[in-house]
Each structure stands twice: as structure tokens, then as C-alpha cells.
Amino acid sequence: MYSKSIVVALALCGYATAQDFGVPLSWRKFSNTRPLNERISIAQAAINAILPQLNSATAEFNGIGFWQSGNVWSVLANQDRIAGSTVNQARVIANLNTAFRLNANYDKFHSTTTRCGGQRPRYMPTEPMGILPCYPMPCLVNLKRSSVITPAQASAGRHPAKSFTLAGTCDGKSMAGGVFWRPTADDQGVNSVTTGYAPPRSFLAEITGDQKYTNAAIQSANWMRSLNINSKNLALDTVNAHDCSRSPDGWIFTYNSGKLIEGLGVLSHVTGDNQWDTLMANVLIASTKGAPWQGSNGVITEGSSPNSNNDGVSFKSVLIRGLHEAFERSSNNDLRILVHSYVDVQYNALLDLAANGSTYSSRWAGPPQGFTTWGQLAALDVMTSAINAN
Ligand SMILES: *[C@@H]1O[C@H](CO)[C@@H](O)[C@H](O)[C@H]1NC(C)=O
Numbered sequence: 001m002y003s004k005s006i007v008v009a010l011a012l013c014g015y016a017t018a019q020d021f022g023v024p025l026s027w028r029k030f031s032n033t034r035p036l037n038e039r040i041s042i043a044q045a046a047i048n049a050i051l052p053q054l055n056s057a058t059a060e061f062n063g064i065g066f067w068q069s070g071n072v073w074s075v076l077a078n079q080d081r082i083a084g085s086t087v088n089q090a091r092v093i094a095n096l097n098t099a100f101r102l103n104a105n106y107d108k109f110h111s112t113t114t115r116c117g118g119q120r121p122r123y124m125p126t127e128p129m130g131i132l133p134c135y136p137m138p139c140l141v142n143l144k145r146s147s148v149i150t151p152a153q154a155s156a157g158r159h160p161a162k163s164f165t166l167a168g169t170c171d172g173k174s175m176a177g178g179v180f181w182r183p184t185a186d187d188q189g190v191n192s193v194t195t196g197y198a199p200p201r202s203f204l205a206e207i208t209g210d211q212k213y214t215n216a217a218i219q220s221a222n223w224m225r226s227l228n229i230n231s232k233n234l235a236l237d238t239v240n241a242h243d244c245s246r247s248p249d250g251w252i253f254t255y256n257s258g259k260l261i262e263g264l265g266v267l268s269h270v271t272g273d274n275q276w277d278t279l280m281a282n283v284l285i286a287s288t289k290g291a292p293w294q295g296s297n298g299v300i301t302e303g304s305s306p307n308s309n310n311d312g313v314s315f316k317s318v319l320i321r322g323l324h325e326a327f328e329r330s331s332n333n334d335l336r337i338l339v340h341s342y343v344d345v346q347y348n349a350l351l352d353l354a355a356n357g358s359t360y361s362s363r364w365a366g367p368p369q370g371f372t373t374w375g376q377l378a379a380l381d382v383m384t385s386a387i388n389a390n
Pocket of ligand 1: 371
């Protein structure tokens with residue numbers, strides 16, 4: 001009796017702390033019956049519908065901005081990889097080369113994420129497509145090393161690229177591993193999309209096998225864990241590296257958690273260290289269940305903007321891409337079922353509620369409307385992810 005009750009108590013403890021990958025039954029249509037060939041053609045048709053907006057002289061699309069256009073290219077490359085085709089390959093190569101020719105290092109805005117170390121385009125005509133995960137965009141894998149806060153700089157309270165005194169710790173936690181949003185000397189922001197985006201370094205670690213990238217990725221993942229994830233396991237936005245002030249608590253955006261999920265998934269794969277897998281799963285569960293960007297039916301409502309474009313419209317596609325990356329890399333069947341279900345909720349919402357032919361509103365809960373470039377962009381990752389998340 002005695003030992004049995006201990007077993008029961010342990011089992012209950014285990015249950016209480018176990019990660020819950022269960023799919024909420026309140027979600028709207030979390031499965032799919034469309035066959036593979038139909039899913040491929042739905043996704044390609046969505047891509048084809050945005051192509052008339054392409055300005056080949058700039059590799060950008062009318063109606064959306066530069067970084068949003070970069071996201072279109074990553075979907076085209078992913079579409080080929082996942083569908084096992086080369087339908088989009090020549091167009092991706094030609095336009096990435098154009099964008100690199102016009103913007104050194106694919107850097108139009110001098111932000112950390114696009115200012116990245118003089119690499120040639122990854123998709124040169126002689127290189128086969130599909131070797132690498134297609135997002136980050138080529139330059140994004142080369143985060144400027146001078147934008148990262150090292151442990152020594154955190155201790156010294158000085159960063160060579162910055163004109164202000166560095167807070168070595170915030171909330172008692174080291175700022176080492178944080179990545180500045182912009183290289184500008186007086187810009188103090190360290191944020192999730194550059195740091196949680198430990199993936200550039202995780203990807204570099206994976207591609208090169210070089211330990212220095214792994215170590216850098218671990219430092220950034222630690223920074224995110226100790227300083228920029230809230231009590232619900234969702235990524236926050238920004239910490240000020242001078243006075244430790246923070247972005248408002250309500251600044252919880254899909255893409256910050258999406259990039260973190262993607263980064264931790266790769267880091268877990270590269271290191272084989274379970275703690276990153278656990279953290280990734282925690283953020284993934286929080287992002288798919290009970291996140292502020294959706295109601296009980298699970299349909300993402302963030303960035304619903306029928307009449308005008310803004311950056312936030314396309315954040316949700318970055319979350320979907322991160323979830324899909326986790327789905328592809330994970331061997332955890334429960335996690336895969338959760339992502340599959342979440343992607344299908346968005347897929348079915350777009351097809352049932354927001355579609356007008358092969359074009360989609362940025363308001364995924366509908367109603368449909370006439371074509372907008374930003375609405376189309378936001379839908380592309382869902383369509384392409386649904387090819388093999390089913
Ligand atoms: C569908 O798109 C067309 C072309 O953009 C537009 O004229 C039409 O009003 C849209 N239909 C609905 C129901 O929004």
C-alpha cells in the first residue's frame with residue numbers, strides 16, 4: 001500500500017508538470033481531407049496570385065515593404081522544397097540576386113537582422129535549392145557579431161559599438177547574449193526578433209558545425225529565457241540595454257514567439273540538449289493555446305487589416321513558419337499533432353472564411369474581400385506549411 005501511494009503521488013506530480021500538447025476541442029476545424037496534390041496546387045495558386053505585383057527591377061512587391069517581400073521569397077523556396085518541385089527556383093534565384101545587387105548584404109534599413117557580413121546570395125544559380133531551411137533569408141544567417149553583447153562587455157558595462165553605458169544585468173540577470181536591434185551607436189534596444197532569433201546562429205552552427213556559433217546561440221537562448229519570456233511562456237518584445245526599461249507587457253506578437261520556436265528547435269537539434277527542446281515546447285504550447293492573438297476557435301486575429309498594410313499584418317506568417325519548422329524537426333508525435341491541428345485551423349479558416357478564389361484576406365476569420373498584396377503574403381506560409389503538416 002505504502003509504495004503504491006508513493007507511485008500514485010509521483011504520477012500525479014508528473015501529470016501536474018507535464019507539457020500538455022492536447023488539441024483544444026473548441027478549435028474550429030483542426031483537420032483536413034484535401035489530398036496532397038490539391039494542397040500543393042492550392043499553395044502554388046496562392047503564390048501565383050501575388051506574382052503580378054512583383055517589381056522585377058527591385059525584387060519587391062507592390063503593396064508591401066522590403067522585409068515583407070523577403071518573406072514572399074522564403075515561401076517560394078519552401079514551396080519547392082516541400083512540394084519537391086523546381087517551379088519557383090529560377091524566380092527566387094533571379095530576384096534574390098537582384099535584391100543583393102541593390103542592397104549590400106540584403107540590408108535596406110541598417111537593422112541588425114539584415115546587416116550581416118558581406119555574404120554572397122546563398123541561392124546562386126549553381127547552387128541547388130533546398131539544402132538549407134529557406135528562412136532565414138540568406139543574409140539573416142549572418143547576424144553582425146558586433147551587435148551581440150558578450151559576457152565580458154556585460155561585466156564591463158561597455159559595448160564597443162555603443163555610445164551609452166551598458167546595463168550588465170537587468171532584473172539581476174546578465175545581458176550577455178542579447179542582440180541589439182540596430183547597430184546605430186545610440187540605439188539601446190535589445191529585442192526578441194534579433195535575439196530570440198538565435199536561429200541564425202543555430203543555422204550557422206548546423207551548417208558549419210562550428211562550435212562558436214553554437215555557443216553564441218546558447219548565450220542568446222539563455223538571454224531570452226532569463227529576460228524576455230513572460231510567465232505564460234510567450235516572448236516579450238524589447239529590453240532597453242541602458243536602463244532595463246521594457247516594452248509594454250501587452251506587446252506580445254506572434255512573430256517574436258515564432259522566431260524563438262524556430263531558433264530553439266534548431267538549437268535543440270544542433271546541441272542534442274533536452275533543455276532547449278523543453279523550452280521550445282513550452283513556448284510552442286503557449287503560442288498555439290491561450291495566446292492573446294486568437295479566440296477560443298484558434299483562428300489567429302492578429303494583423304487583421306482589410307484596408308491597409310502594416311508590419312503587423314504579416315507577423316503571423318512568421319509564427320506559422322516557426323511552428324512548421326518545429327513540426328518538421330520534432331520527433332515528438334504529440335507536438336506534431338498539435339502543430340498540424342493549429343495549421344489546419346488557419347488553413348480551413350482561410351479557405352472557408354477568407355478566400356476569394358486563390359486570394360485571401362489578412363482577416364483570417366473573414367469575410368473575403370478583393371485582393372491585397374499584404375493579405376496574400378500573410379496567407380502564403382499557411383498554404384505551403386499545410387502541404388506537409390497534414
Ligand atoms: C473578389 O475579388 C474581386 C477582385 O479583386 C473583387 O472584385 C470582388 O469584390 C471580391 N469578392 C468578394 C466577395 O469580396
